[in-house]
Amino acid sequence: MSYVFTPAPAATVPVVGSDALFPVHRIYCVGRNYAEHAKEMGHSGREAPFFFMKPADTVLVVTEGTTGEMPYPTLTKDLHHEIELVVALGKGGKNIKAADAAAHIFGYAVGLDMTRRDLQAEAKKLGRPWDIAKGFDFSAPITPIVPADKAGDVNNAAIWLNVNGAKRQASEVTQLIWNIAETIEALSQAWELQAGDLIFSGTPEGVAAVSKGDVLEGGVAGLPALKVKLV
Known part of the structure; x- marks a missing residue:
């Protein structure tokens, strides 16, 4: 088989303690999944989970102990930070039960869901x-992935x-409205993960x-910290 042009390399994320790379298939994001954040966005209550997606190649990998550089995006004057626990799946499936979700998790990372808030408000x-x-582009800065058995108690x-x-x-x-297992269950009803x-x-x-020029540093206890400078 030949291609009409050379395909771009797969988006990948390093794995802590390994030379192997984690190939990114899709990036799913859960909206308004902490109660206090839902309130600051003008919502309240435990609404049904909802999702949006980012292209796989929006990942911006930042290794531990370094400062990643993220270009300040065009078309916005209101870029917002959103620090998040990222779950990396090592096994897919449909209609996964929450009780079985842990068996599908390869590991965890720290990520930023960067958002052009003014464009979101207009949309x-x-x-x-x-x-x-x-x-x-570059809207998903992320640390290397820590395998689940080395990540500690991320749920707490x-x-x-x-x-x-x-x-x-x-x-x-613990303040997640829909915890990780429930989120995987809901996602797997809509897509084959x-x-x-x-x-x-x-x-x-x-x-x-x-x-531009701000330095963002965040983390989840037990995982590498994420540090990004806007350039």
Whole structure:
């Protein structure tokens, strides 16, 4: 078989303690999955989980101990940070039960769901898709993936983000409205999940705008910290 042009290399994320790379299939993101964040976005209550996606090649890998550089995106004057626990699937499936979800998880990472908030607000007002607000280049900075058996108790871990050394977001993964197992169950009812899928599980309260030159540093207890500078 030949191609009409050389295909782009697969998007990959390093694995902590291994030379192997994790090939990214799809990136699923859970919207408004912390109660306090839902409130700051004008919503409340435990609504049914809903999802949006980012292209696989929006990942911006930042290794531990380094500062990744993310270009400030075009078309926006209101870029927001959203720190998240990322779940990496090592096995796919359809209609996965929450009780069986752990068997499908390869590992965990820390990610940022960067958002062009002004474009998202305009899309919401017009009833249009969010792709331009969520799926732009480099919009998914991520740490290397820690295998599940080395990641500790992520379901009870602290999650946090500082901007230029000042606290912006601080919560616990226990505050997820839909926990990781429930999220996998709901996602697998809508899509056949695949090995290589990444799930950005939601962000806690404290999201706000950042500017060119700002340094974002965040993490989930037990996982490598993520540090990104906007350039």
